[in-house]
Amino acid sequence: MAEKEQSEDAGPKESNDSKGSVAVKPKRARKRKPQTKPPQPLPPWKVLLHNDDKNEFLFVINTVVELTPLKEQDAQERTIEAHETGVALLLVTHKERAELYQEQFKSKGLIVTIEPAE
Secondary structure, three states, X not given: OHHHHHHHHHOOOOOOXXXXXXXXXXXXXXXXXXXXXXXXXXXXXXXXXXXXXXXXXXXXXXXXXXXXXXXXXXXXXXXXXXXXXXXXXXXXXXXXXHHHHHHHHHHOOOOEEEEEOO
């Protein structure tokens, strides 16, 4: 019986020889989150109101107040500037919103263009 116990205990033994080798699981590389840059502000775009001969001052002023965050006094100043010089800067915003303003003013019959602010 002692022999039996010895053979059971003998099982797979590692030898200290250089001939035998043991398979070792490689350490898993830690997954790193990709480095993300903080969001950058969108490039600014100018929204320009152009003068026309068909719309009255009051209509233009009310439309500017309705469609933009400008107050009546600011809208009046910009409308007069557009009348006297041909064009006035209404506001500066990102491109998508500038395009939205352009479409909204067009639907009201006013000429507004957008261009990149530099």
